Amino acid sequence: MSAKRPRLDQLEMRGNFIQRHIGPDNQQTREMLAELGLNTLEDIIEQIIPANILNTEPLKLTETISERAVIKYLRSMRERNKVLTSMIGMGYYDTIMPAVIKRNVLENPAWYTAYTPYQAEISQGRLEALLNFQQMIIDLTGMEIANASLLDEATAAAEAMTMSRRLSKSASDTVLVDSDCHPQTIAVIKTRAGSLGYRVVVADPFTGLQEHDFFALILQYPGSGGEIRDLGETIAIAHRKAALVTVAADLLSLVLLKPPAAFDADIVVGSAQRFGVPMGYGGPHAAFFATRDEFKRSMPGRIIGVSKDSHGQMALRMALQTREQHIRRDKATSNICTSQVLLAVIAGFYAVYHGAEGLRLIAGRVHRYAQILAAGIARSGHEVSSRCYFDTLVVKAPNRAKRIAAQAEEAGINVRIIDAGTIGISLDETTTRNDLRSLWQVFASPIADLPSINALDAAIEECIPESLLRNDAILQHPVFSRYHSETEMMRYMRKLARRDIALDRAMIPLGSCTMKLNAATEMQSISYYEFNAMHPFVPLYQAQGYQQLFAELEDMLCDLTGFDAFSLQPNAGSQGEYTGLLVIRKYHEVNGQGQRDVCLIPASAHGTNPASAALAGLKVVVVACDEQGNISIDDLRAKSGQYQDTLAALMITYPSTHGVYEQAFREICDIVHAHGGQVYMDGANFNALVGISRPGSIGADVAHLNLHKTFCIPHGGGGPGVGPIGVRSHLAPFLPDHPVVEGVNPAKGEHGTVGTVSAAPWGSASILTISWAYIAMMGAAGLKRATLTAIMNANYIARRLAPHYPILYTDPNGWVAHECIIDCHQFKKTSNITVEDIAKRLIDYGFHAPTVSFPVADTLMIEPTESENKPEIDRFCEALIAIRREIREIEDGIADAGNNVLHNAPHSHRLLLDEWTLPYSRQKAFFPDSHQHDDKYWPPVGRIDNVYGDRNVVCSCPSDWLEPLQTGRT
Numbered sequence: 001m002s003a004k005r006p007r008l009d010q011l012e013m014r015g016n017f018i019q020r021h022i023g024p025d026n027q028q029t030r031e032m033l034a035e036l037g038l039n040t041l042e043d044i045i046e047q048i049i050p051a052n053i054l055n056t057e058p059l060k061l062t063e064t065i066s067e068r069a070v071i072k073y074l075r076s077m078r079e080r081n082k083v084l085t086s087m088i089g090m091g092y093y094d095t096i097m098p099a100v101i102k103r104n105v106l107e108n109p110a111w112y113t114a115y116t117p118y119q120a121e122i123s124q125g126r127l128e129a130l131l132n133f134q135q136m137i138i139d140l141t142g143m144e145i146a147n148a149s150l151l152d153e154a155t156a157a158a159e160a161m162t163m164s165r166r167l168s169k170s171a172s173d174t175v176l177v178d179s180d181c182h183p184q185t186i187a188v189i190k191t192r193a194g195s196l197g198y199r200v201v202v203a204d205p206f207t208g209l210q211e212h213d214f215f216a217l218i219l220q221y222p223g224s225g226g227e228i229r230d231l232g233e234t235i236a237i238a239h240r241k242a243a244l245v246t247v248a249a250d251l252l253s254l255v256l257l258k259p260p261a262a263f264d265a266d267i268v269v270g271s272a273q274r275f276g277v278p279m280g281y282g283g284p285h286a287a288f289f290a291t292r293d294e295f296k297r298s299m300p301g302r303i304i305g306v307s308k309d310s311h312g313q314m315a316l317r318m319a320l321q322t323r324e325q326h327i328r329r330d331k332a333t334s335n336i337c338t339s340q341v342l343l344a345v346i347a348g349f350y351a352v353y354h355g356a357e358g359l360r361l362i363a364g365r366v367h368r369y370a371q372i373l374a375a376g377i378a379r380s381g382h383e384v385s386s387r388c389y390f391d392t393l394v395v396k397a398p399n400r401a402k403r404i405a406a407q408a409e410e411a412g413i414n415v416r417i418i419d420a421g422t423i424g425i426s427l428d429e430t431t432t433r434n435d436l437r438s439l440w441q442v443f444a445s446p447i448a449d450l451p452s453i454n455a456l457d458a459a460i461e462e463c464i465p466e467s468l469l470r471n472d473a474i475l476q477h478p479v480f481s482r483y484h485s486e487t488e489m490m491r492y493m494r495k496l497a498r499r500d501i502a503l504d505r506a507m508i509p510l511g512s513c514t515m516k517l518n519a520a521t522e523m524q525s526i527s528y529y530e531f532n533a534m535h536p537f538v539p540l541y542q543a544q545g546y547q548q549l550f551a552e553l554e555d556m557l558c559d560l561t562g563f564d565a566f567s568l569q570p571n572a573g574s575q576g577e578y579t580g581l582l583v584i585r586k587y588h589e590v591n592g593q594g595q596r597d598v599c600l601i602p603a604s605a606h607g608t609n610p611a612s613a614a615l616a617g618l619k620v621v622v623v624a625c626d627e628q629g630n631i632s633i634d635d636l637r638a639k640s641g642q643y644q645d646t647l648a649a650l651m652i653t654y655p656s657t658h659g660v661y662e663q664a665f666r667e668i669c670d671i672v673h674a675h676g677g678q679v680y681m682d683g684a685n686f687n688a689l690v691g692i693s694r695p696g697s698i699g700a701d702v703a704h705l706n707l708h709k710t711f712c713i714p715h716g717g718g719g720p721g722v723g724p725i726g727v728r729s730h731l732a733p734f735l736p737d738h739p740v741v742e743g744v745n746p747a748k749g750e751h752g753t754v755g756t757v758s759a760a761p762w763g764s765a766s767i768l769t770i771s772w773a774y775i776a777m778m779g780a781a782g783l784k785r786a787t788l789t790a791i792m793n794a795n796y797i798a799r800r801l802a803p804h805y806p807i808l809y810t811d812p813n814g815w816v817a818h819e820c821i822i823d824c825h826q827f828k829k830t831s832n833i834t835v836e837d838i839a840k841r842l843i844d845y846g847f848h849a850p851t852v853s854f855p856v857a858d859t860l861m862i863e864p865t866e867s868e869n870k871p872e873i874d875r876f877c878e879a880l881i882a883i884r885r886e887i888r889e890i891e892d893g894i895a896d897a898g899n900n901v902l903h904n905a906p907h908s909h910r911l912l913l914d915e916w917t918l919p920y921s922r923q924k925a926f927f928p929d930s931h932q933h934d935d936k937y938w939p940p941v942g943r944i945d946n947v948y949g950d951r952n953v954v955c956s957c958p959s960d961w962l963e964p965l966q967t968g969r970t
Contacts, residue, residue, distance in 0.1 A: 089426025282760025
């Protein structure tokens with residue numbers, strides 16, 4: 001009798017990716033379940049997950065697609081995009097990412113799988129890359145300090161507006177916006193101003209400025225139409241009115257133009273997109289934000305600063321972290337959580353690779369081509385109204401703009417239709433001589449001879465007056481001159497990458513952050529030309545591949561969440577929170593309940609929740625939590641009753657921020673609905689619900705999802721992120737729209753939408769392919785298994801660590817959800833060991849620490865995800881257990897109470913260079929277990945002095961990276 005042969009569906013390996021994504025194999029899963037007293041993964045549902053939140057309807061995602069099939073499908077999808085030469089401009093330009101950066105950063109997991117550099121000792125590589133970015137922005141804008149990126153130019157301008165309100169002494173409530181700002185920037189400013197009660201006036205700031213009172217003035221330089229104006233007198237008038245002035249600047253133009261600081265600007269914002277970052281149909285791109293040094297404590301976003309380590313050597317860290325919304329909550333200066341680190345790193349490396357001279361050549365060529373193009377168009381009889389410009393021309397074509405644009409499209413070029421009689425043309429570093437000839441052919445009569453490029457080049461004169469040209473040196477720091485050969489650049493990027501711990505090296509067990517596998521197949525499409533070379537404002541018929549992607553991804557997300565509609569526009573989780581709350585406010589206003597402005601937020605909530613509520617113009621009322629970390633039902637009832645006439649919403653994270661499935665979720669939603677409010681669910685922990693529960697079916701009205709967590713878009717060292725929101729049908733008409741592209745919200749009704757929340761119509765469109773691929777390859781069965789495996793892994797860790805560390809929050813039966821919190825506060829009393837000491841000692845074991853002191857002080861929040869297998873989880877548990885033994889040695893008097901492995905951690909290689917004087921062995925310091933023998937991670941610096949860094953704030957590149965920091969340096 002022959003052995004049973006496998007069926008064809010088993011041989012086709014359609015679900016093969018599931019076992020690639022999920023860490024534990026079948027044997028490891030059985031062992032871990034046995035440790036938990038369970039027989040199957042399905043037992044987790046009965047034991048841990050409340051029965052009343054379970055999804056009983058089958059998902060539509062029944063098929064799983066193989067990796068090869070996904071690649072083939074995405075190839076056919078991308079081929080539906082018709083990519084032409086883009087000359088639309090408006091803040092988006094084609095660019096050339098150097099291949100050495102593409103291969104070694106964009107496509108390198110050492111860079112894209114890293115986490116936000118909260119543990120600075122193991123983030124020195126990306127911190128240096130970000131400091132390079134800050135130095136680049138400081139040099140080009142002329143300002144004194146810059147942050148390490150924001151989300152996009154439009155939201156950066158909105159952040160500048162709110163910062164101006166905090167700092168301005170003007171009594172006015174008006175923001176004056178340059179009518180020549182990009183339309184998407186104006187739209188986002190209007191949305192943000194509306195929720196905060198500011199008045200927006202859009203006008204020409206170069207005429208009649210004296211007639212207005214305002215606390216903020218926002219200018220575009222050069223203007224959206226390309227014109228370069230002298231900003232000096234306009235800014236002086238604004239300052240006399242006690243207003244702060246923000247200049248939205250084009251970064252490449254600043255290589256040649258007088259910097260905004262020379263006009264006495266207060267804030268400079270913009271996009272670093274054209275420094276090597278593809279347009280990607282709108283994102284992700286790194287925005288920049290620069291200002292005066294005196295404003296640094298009010299600046300939104302993260303700032304990288306220089307400090308020193310325990311050896312007196314220079315070390316980098318995130319400076320002034322107490323500014324962040326995690327700490328300040330509803331008093332925060334911004335709700336920004338993620339930035340765009342990966343894209344800022346790429347832009348910074350672009351400047352490092354090209355250097356000052358290379359950038360001058362690029363900018364000079366773009367400008368020269370623009371002048372030659374203008375001269376040739378003028379010869380054809382068309383009026384070029386631009387007089388002083390860098391790369392953008394405005395051409396008059398009375399009643400012929402659409403016809404000329406159509407002819408240009410036939411020639412393979414997209415131009416901007418400004419109105420029926422006006423065309424805009426923007427050039428970039430990819431522009432060629434053939435592009436000029438093609439455009440001349442469009443504007444010329446059929447029988448006309450085209451002009452000679454060389455002849456025009458010899459004849460034209462500079463259109464920018466000397467007074468507006470840059471006369472100072474840029475990028476003089478040695479980092480911008482050392483790495484111009486590809487060999488040196490490759491080695492520099494590798495040097496920085498190996499200074500960090502990313503997912504390519506070890507597990508990153510961060511609670512609330514979900515550092516799971518970012519599979520290579522999922523990432524592959526971000527390098528596809530047809531996805532990354534598309535301008536976000538092309539006609540929709542040219543972007544059918546993208547439209548297909550959006551439609552299919554939205555259907556997938558609706559299926560998984562139970563919501564009726566999604567908006568993909570929010571380009572970060574914080575943006576999703578803000579947008580969801582705006583939608584709720586709009587719903588109440590349309591229903592005659594505009595007085596509803598109270599937002600209930602549990603005491604345990606992540607800091608972005610109250611910050612987003614304040615930004616949306618809501619009043620935050622805190623709801624107490626009980627001793628188990630659950631929302632207090634009694635307090636919720638009391639607060640809901642107290643504010644029943646003004647209650648707008650409750651924000652709730654589910655599973656809870658404490659990592660537990662609250663049993664009363666449905667009851668909580670019912671209480672809020674009974675008092676006229678809406679339920680906003682923070683979807684940061686949705687990875688513990690996928691495939692087993694649908695928030696939209698169990699009481700939530702709106703939720704944002706972190707695609708950079710649950711759906712595998714990588715964190716990139718702190719960004720990009722994507723935070724789309726799902727809503728029930730009654731909220732769908734109010735989802736965001738866009739001023740340039742129609743059809744962004746197909747459900748838009750007569751009452752309008754909340755407006756525009758991000759610069760691009762569909763946010764960070766190019767990375768949505770990652771989440772689509774993940775969902776397609778996992779299918780319904782794979783996604784459910786991933787959720788259950790993540791829960792199993794977290795409970796396995798809790799079970800292993802419980803004899804050594806108290807587990808802070810569990811459900812009534814002792815279970816956690818997808819993460820667990822271990823309590824470390826008692827060690828302060830018993831051994832003078834802090835949770836920070838434990839976090840730093842983990843570095844010696846080769847691990848990134850879990851989340852430190854959130855959501856509870858002196859704790860570690862651990863989330864293993866489903867992607868980590870049992871050996872790696874055991875290695876992590878063994879490290880924490882070994883550290884507990886080291887603490888006990890201090891408690892028992894065996895180890896010195898002040899001079900021990902925990903207080904001195906991490907142990908950098910510099911300790912090997914001096915005479916060994918520590919009261920423990922080198923082996924104990926550097927090789928605490930056998931895992932370090934084969935692949936030791938050497939932290940590049942010792943413990944960083946945070947206090948020194950905040951007292952001596954240095955946020956630009958030091959003159960010599962190797963110079964020891966001198967005490968007292970400022």
